[in-house]
Amino acid sequence: MISCPEIWRDFFEKYYVSEISKEISKNGHAVNINVNVLETLVPYVEMKLYEDLISYPEITIKHACEGLKRSHNILGVSPSEVSVRFVNFPRTNRRLVKEVGAKYVGKFVSVVGIVRRVSPLQSFIKDIEFYCPECGMRSRAVVVDNKLKPEHERCYNDKIKLIPDTNKITRIPFRKIIIQDLPENLESNELPSMLEVWLFEDLASNVRAGDKIVVNGILKSMMWRIEKKEAEEHLYIEANSVEFLEKDFRTINITREDEEKIKALARDPDIYEKLSQSVAPSVYGFNDIKLAIALQLFGGCVDEDGRRGDIHVLIVGDPGVSKSKMLREVAKIAPRAVLSTGYSTTGAGLTVSAVKDEDGRWALEAGVLVLADKGIALIDEIEKMGKEDREHMLEALEQQTITVSKAGMHAVLNSRCAVLAAGNPKYGKFEKFAPLAEQIALESNLLSRFDLIFVVIDEPNEDRDREITRFLLGNMKKEAPIPPDLFRKYIVYVRENITKVEISEEAV
Ligand SMILES: [Zn+2]
Structure with a gap:
């Protein structure tokens, strides 16, 4: 290794003369070193310093601090306080x-x-x-x-x-x-x-x-x-x-070729149908729900009043109507998805929870909606969520933040995600002649946070059952018109490039 305090002093005096005082006024006692400087400023010596940092970090960081203290251009800071921090490593x-x-x-x-x-x-x-x-x-x-x-x-x-x-x-x-x-x-x-x-x-x-x-x-x-x-x-x-x-x-890397394909799709007159057919293609039917999910994945934009651009969708359905399967399929195309159930004994909660860490101290743990920030949270059996999550859910869905004050810790966490939730009817199965709203096991104020609610009733229907059987046997199984890989890129492309949505006269 070539690292030693003198080489670092030299480095600071050569490349960091103006940066040091700027850095120190910004960060107090710390000087951030852009590793790209170390790596690309070419001279043989600096390149070696980078390698030393990677391979022998403990001693190299010590040398760098020592070198910084010895360099003549740190002003107004007592040398015992300075520390050197390395940032901006090459992506590779x-x-x-x-x-x-x-x-x-x-x-x-x-x-x-x-x-x-x-x-x-x-x-x-x-x-x-x-x-x-x-x-x-x-x-x-x-x-x-x-x-x-x-x-x-x-x-x-x-x-x-x-x-x-x-x-x-x-x-x-x-x-x-x-x-x-x-x-x-x-x-x-x-x-x-x-x-x-x-x-x-x-x-x-x-x-x-x-x-x-x-x-x-x-x-x-x-x-x-x-x-x-x-x-x-x-x-x-x-x-x-x-x-x-x-x-x-x-x-995910979007090439020029991908971009061409995406633009062609956007011009396709059958695009809505194609989108709908490309969501969970292994689940039979539900074309309206699938279209809603496709649009949810693209998301909207925050409006002038700061209202959320994410769309929340709830599917409440009789057991056995492939709700869980649908969520798992969505996880495969969504570029940023966190899949969970309303109640799980091992995983994180939905919003935020206080947990004991291995030292026996209380720690705050981010739930699914926080981990899915800027993506989609897929929640199965949402009716099983616990009391704690229910308390935070209203704020999490509407303001897209979670304010927590627990075990002496205070924080406001971001939950800027779309929520696609599935739930079962309150009494196990939908009762045909009772009001629907009463059969969903979520409070009405929570229900009102969902922009779209789909109710799926498993009605006995011989024709449909026969269709489903044929579908499952593979006779009718169709390939998704938009392959999952391209779908994912399409979503990423739109979310990164479209910042304003205009609603056409026609749609209004
Ligand atoms: Zn003694």
């Missing part, structure tokens, strides 16, 4: 949460994800001094196995153990969060991987559940022993910097 070097494994332990990684859980702010003992209670000999601390220990365990003079000096403790703000992969980077039936992230100082104060972030830092590992089981390796990132994603990080 960004990892998904599911890609982060033990082979990266000790390396610098850049990981993109969504914040699922936020633990409360704690203080972390960064440094402490030890002393001899007999003669007062002092020793500084060194880190051994993630713990602070005295550099000299025993006193030189009287051989007794040194003890920590509680008056000489340096504490810094600290918070643990858990990130998981963004919904658009998961297969429709894939469970998200999760990764713990440790945030220090000001990084610890700015993160909310549901934030889409890039975490840059060192991957570390710790052995965890739970009761009598084998010790397990537990991976976490010690964050060096956190970047908030304005735009979604997507892996």
Whole structure:
């Protein structure tokens, strides 16, 4: 490796003369280094610095801080306060949460994800001094196995153990969060991987559940022993910097050729029919519901009054009318979908919940509507949702935020998603002669938040049953006119490029 404090001092003086004072006035004590500078400013030395940062991050970051302190252009900041943060890693070097494994332990990684859980702010003992209670000999601390220990365990003079000096403790703000992969980077039936992230100082104060972030830092590992089981390796990132994603990080790539196909579809006079037939093609019928879902996937735009542009759709139907199947099929074409049920014992709730983390502290955990921010939340058996979720649901659907004040934590989370929900009738099956509204197991104010409600009644009908049988046997099964891959790109294209919707005279 070539990294050493002098090379970093040189680097700061060469490239960061004007940036340093700007950065420090903006971030307090931290200087953000755009890694693209390191990588592309060509000179041999800087390229090597980048490699050193990736392969030997612990020591390289130390060198960088030391070099910054030595450089002559930091003004008005005491050198002991400065820290160096690396940001803006090339996209090709960004990892998904599911890609982060033990082979990266000790390396610098850049990981993109969504914040699922936020633990409360704690203080972390960064440094402490030890002393001899007999003669007062002092020793500084060194880190051994993630713990602070005295550099000299025993006193030189009287051989007794040194003890920590509680008056000489340096504490810094600290918070643990858990990130998981963004919904658009998961297969429709894939469970998200999760990764713990440790945030220090000001990084610890700015993160909310549901934030889409890039975490840059060192991957570390710790052995965890739970009761009598084998010790397990537990991976976490010690964050060096956190970047908030304005735009979604997507892996879907729309080529010129795709764009041509999309524009041709938009001009097609049969486009509505094609859209409808391309949603859940393995489910028989329900063309009006499928068209509604297709339009919901494209979404509307926020109007001048700031009213939401997302459309909420509810399907209430007798058991056995393929509601669940429909939701699963929608998950396959929606570019950003989170599929869940109203009540699940393992997964996150629908809105937000307070959970105990492994240290026994209360943490806020983002629910489905937060994780699906800017996408679609697919909720089966919505009538089974718990009391907590019901309380937040009205606000979540209409204002598209969730205000939470729980276990001493306050937050306003975003839930800017469309909701496609399915539910069962209150008494198991629809009663033909009773009013419909009374048979839906949701409060009327909640029902009113849905823009479209479809009621599907399973009426005995021989002709239709025969049709369905033929359909299922494959005689009538049709290929989707718009293949799922193109459909997904079509949705992404429209959502990114259309910012205003005009309603034609005719439609009004
Ligand atoms: Zn002593």
